[in-house]
Amino acid sequence: MADSMRVIFADIAAQSPGGGPLYVKLKRIIERAVDRGLIKSGDALPPEREIASMADVSRVTVRKAVQELVKEGLLIQRHGSGTFVASRVKPVEQYLTQLTSFTEDMARRGMIVRSEWLDRGIYAPSPEEMVALGLTSGEKVARISRLRVANETPMAIERAALAASVLPRPEDVTTSLYAVLAASGNRPVRAIQRISAAILKENDARILEVQPGSASLNIERISYLESGKVIEFTRSIYRADAYEFIAELRLSGPSEQSAEAAGAVL
Template sequence: MLPAYIRIHDHIKKEIDKSLWKIGDRLPSERDLADQFKVSRMTLRQAITLLVDEGILERRIGSGTYVASSRVQEKMTGTTSFTQIVSSQGKIPSTKVISYQRVHPNEQETGFLNIKPNSYVIRMKRVRYADDLPVVFEITAIPERIIKNFKKEDITEHFFQTLTDNGFVIDKSQQTISARNADEQTAHFLEISKGQAVLSLTQVSYFEDGIPFEYVRSQYVGERFEFYLENK
């Protein structure tokens, strides 16, 4: 079962998508929402914070929490790796690994990857380049059981290709995009100024059987990368 804060996150997001909460609407207080969902205020705050991080809600100091006034959300079909995207545009992709650790999953990783807290994930921080220009800083979590027989280089350099070569069938991904300002760490790795606008992407990728295999939080340099959305 998903953690309570993830279920609350999904419920509120679904209500917003159905226009039960409209752009600019003010949400009830955290106390009232906590009572409504029968959870602690701390749990409720985790759900709200995640929605704020995704750009779905916005906090206004001294006023409350509102449905974000400027949010564009489109369903992007298919799942394509960064390497494939860059290569298809005639550029040379490369990766710099900042860290590569075997750790227990945090609460978000447990929820999105549907794994147990006492299991292990490989969590890596990477900077991805196109023609030696840093484009994205990302933090990726992958269940260890999926990749325990793969070499580190196979994971850090061409993960999707490694999965495909070993018989895994990659299916859909769920993505959330929002705008934010680069913090000091992100600015350093992307070689931009602190506070410069970046595109924040949260993505969960799934195999054909519906099992999630990757949870990624990425920060893209807006002037170096754009997302193309196509509705069918």
């Protein structure tokens, strides 16, 4: 990376002959490097003093070029971390009104989906899994953990847990978990999801190909069968720059408000 940066920033005057402020020339060189993929989304730029040395310009020139690119959204600055190329991923919009799988969501958008398996196996349940799935101490849990990728962009880390009696062979899940559950008559019909904002830790950030400390959307989902039995406990970590969750809210009408008021009186 260091050698490639030296090539990118070497001799600004030679790369951009002619008049014009040096900071504008440096700004254009950074823009071209990003457009050509020489510097990718999430990559860190060298410190100001190093760019100034490689480009043979002042630190003031570097600072002005970087500030302009931050204003335009090409670069982002994180206090104490440095300057990075901003994500250029177009966020996927996910509505919260339907219970669908990731595979189904992406297929409806015409996106090519694949998974990278992080774990598939049968384990002793954790206390949290026992409570969520209603398991006894003698029962086992099936875990499937995978990186979900759409159009070659890492989107989410999904860690699902189910009773081993429901999914005795986790390796049977090759694409959609819900398709496998449907085949055995165990596809969930409703779910409760809790969404929270979080900061990505180093390992998860590496898997999602973003910088540690980047924002994420964490979702905990408990899914139910028609009978009311819990069938799935899933914790997912979504890249905040690649996913947007949308919910449609309706204001209750006067008649509904009156009914609620009457119920409160009763």
